[in-house]
Amino acid sequence: MEATPNADHVFAALADATRRDIVLRALAGREGVVELAGHYPMSFAAVQKHVAVLERAGLITKERTGRRKVVRTNVEGLQLARSLLDQYEALWRGRVERMTNIITSTEEAHTCLSLLSARIPKL
Amino acid sequence: MEATPNADHVFAALADATRRDIVLRALAGREGVVELAGHYPMSFAAVQKHVAVLERAGLITKERTGRRKVVRTNVEGLQLARSLLDQYEALWRGRVERMTNIITSTEEAHTCLSLLSARIPKL
DNA sequence: CGGTGATACAACCGTATGGTTGTATCAATG
DNA sequence: CATTGATACAACCATACGGTTGTATCACCG
Numbered sequence A, B: 001m002e003a004t005p006n007a008d009h010v011f012a013a014l015a016d017a018t019r020r021d022i023v024l025r026a027l028a029g030r031e032g033v034v035e036l037a038g039h040y041p042m043s044f045a046a047v048q049k050h051v052a053v054l055e056r057a058g059l060i061t062k063e064r065t066g067r068r069k070v071v072r073t074n075v076e077g078l079q080l081a082r083s084l085l086d087q088y089e090a091l092w093r094g095r096v097e098r099m100t101n102i103i104t105s106t107e108e109a110h111t112c113l114s115l116l117s118a119r120i121p122k123l
Numbered sequence C: 001c002g003g004t005g006a007t008a009c010a011a012c013c014g015t016a017t018g019g020t021t022g023t024a025t026c027a028a029t030g
Numbered sequence D: 001c002a003t004t005g006a007t008a009c010a011a012c013c014a015t016a017c018g019g020t021t022g023t024a025t026c027a028c029c030g
Helices: A007-014 A017-026 A033-037 A044-056 A075-119 B007-014 B017-025 B033-037 B044-056 B075-119
Strands: A060-065 A068-073 B060-065 B068-073
Touching: A007 A017, A007 A044, A007 A075, A007 B007, A007 B017, A017 A033, A017 A044, A017 A060, A017 A068, A017 B007, A017 B075, A033 A044, A033 A068, A044 A060, A068 A075, A075 B017, A075 B075, B007 B017, B007 B044, B007 B075, B017 B044, B017 B068, B033 B044, B033 B068, B044 B060, B068 B075
Parallel strands: none
Antiparallel strands: A060 A068, B060 B068
């Protein structure tokens, strides 16, 4: 139906070991839903629902070939998640940078203050 | 209690907009739970539960300072999720590489077959 | 030590999720 | 065109989740 890849859906879809394994297998882009279902100790319908979740999250696509539908992972979906995490870490690095700036500037302020207090006692 | 960062917990924790925002704010590592709760249109207890989920996932830590507990995000947790996604994309690139190999080899096979069929008609 | 601010936890409620079975669609094939 | 293989979907059940309110812990301060 839809392939709306927002962060909520992407991360939620990745929060299940079976679904992550499907993503992994579908990297090869060769198996249909029945073949995929063969790998897991659950009903075919359950696996089909997992595939549907991944599709809704934009992490996989299905392509009709004959009477089967081949499942392949959509790497752009993965990259959406990755770019978010990258963003967080970039912000973190920026924060560390800013922190060192603050530390150095407060050190400067501190030495400045001690110089002042040396010249003008009682403030 | 525990800080067991497995992929299920990490991705599940990141699959909620409020929790992602908490991770973002806690990058600064200055606010306690009350201050965090002030930013969201829900009860304090709800935010506290979100923080607990993030802590269980190993995405944040709490450090006692006075009567407060300062929340700061644990970048190693983020990196765990990122490394998994990196792994997927690496496998994907490897698969593309292998696919081109297959394509070239099948091209070779194809030309080989056509040569054979030219010499031996009827198979 | 009593009070207060900050955090934790328990009980409860509605809804979502992961699993099941059964039925319907839909394309190839005899 | 009837059958069969592959996929989709609906109904149902148990459990988990996100939210609420209320109560308990716990560290500081007068």
